[in-house]
Amino acid sequence: MKQKFYLWIEEYLFFPNNFQKIISFLLLPLTFIYMLIILTKRAMAKQIEFGIPIISVGNIIVGGSGKTPVTINLASKYEDVCIILRGYGRASKGLQVVSLRGKILVDVKTSGDEAMLLANSLPKATVIVSENRVTAILKAKELACKIIFLDDGFSKYHISKFNILLRPKDEPTNIFCLPSGGYREPKGFYAQADIELLEGKDFKRVISIKKDGKISELPTKTILITAISKPKRLLEYLPKDIKMISFPDHYSFLKEDIDKIQNEYKEYVILTTGKDLVKLKEFNIKNLYLMDLEIEISKDVDFSLMNEYIESFNKGV
Structure with missing residues (x-):
């Protein structure tokens, strides 16, 4: 339920449907106050x-x-x-x-x-x-x-x-x-x-899949666990049928979170991002895969x- 709520908020902020657009317009008075504060500070x-x-x-x-x-x-x-x-x-x-x-x-x-x-x-x-x-x-x-x-x-x-x-x-x-x-x-x-x-x-972002620091292929049964902003953006780099469980940005994972996921998806390996990996290391997860992200900057940039x-x-x- 929480995951759906966070994804709804993401959709509302960036790519709203018609109902969300109505909410957006209703909040415009608050937006003008917010912008006035920003412009004044600047x-x-x-x-x-x-x-x-x-x-x-x-x-x-x-x-x-x-x-x-x-x-x-x-x-x-x-x-x-x-x-x-x-x-x-x-x-x-x-x-x-x-x-x-x-x-x-x-x-x-x-x-x-x-x-x-x-x-x-x-x-x-x-x-x-x-x-x-x-x-x-x-x-x-x-x-x-x-x-x-x-x-x-x-x-x-x-x-x-x-x-x-x-x-x-x-x-x-x-x-x-x-x-x-x-x-x-x-x-x-x-x-x-x-x-x-x-x-x-x-x-551009360059994604490689790694396990224990080495390039690897993702198993068919893989679940993505992440606590980053706009997690849906990760899916374009992954197989279409991959499952994803997302948490709020910067969320500190709990042992019960990981235990629940592993019990529910016993036959699945876990895939995560570099930002999430630094927090997941303490749980000693077996078969943990990394979406390793690097940035390539165009040579044309001055x-x-x-x-x-x-x-x-x-x-x-």
Whole structure:
């Protein structure tokens, strides 16, 4: 029942049916108030210069659009890099140094799933989670990091940074901001990006199936377990008859969740994403398969502006 509700919400926000469109229109007064708050915050923000290159990888729609894998792709090209993110779904509060130049210092409950995925994927990077991005940036400088990537930092108007915005391959038919639609910021804000990357044109997702770190074929009886935003997007990479059980984004799996699934689907192997795998490892699941996601960025994308921005700090400008 919960799974159907979350999928209904996803449909309402992005690709509403006629009934959902009515609800969307009824909520427009609240949407206008929300947009007024966003525009006021942006207009009144006084940007802080930190003396270090800060690259924000963000989007303006609710939920995932490839921010984390794109961040991994870009950050892997630099030395002394720090990734800063809020750490949604973590049990901790405040600033936590998840990894320091590749050495992981906390567990996944403290870090949150995305931060741990970043820490595992970037073995030389520093990863920090914090609700306060300013505090985290100052901590990164204290740790002698030379470049910072903000995961989902576009809306931090008070931070002077270079903005990369990701645009989905399938643009939502619902063009409104919350709560009438799935946009966190007005659609026109794409024009505020220093670089805009369109999925399918500027970058694409490459999926491989792995078991115990090796490329593998999926058995016929497979069930997908995931707790990511917009889980239906995974299905285009998988066999049509695959079963899926989805949980809310950043959900912390419980032993009873896994026991229930394994009892109900005794003959099935379990498939999951990298973001979910960091939380499922503790359950020692047999026959656990991974949807390994990598991002390929087109050679036609011009990163010269970003390179000039980074180089300006190296020159002391």
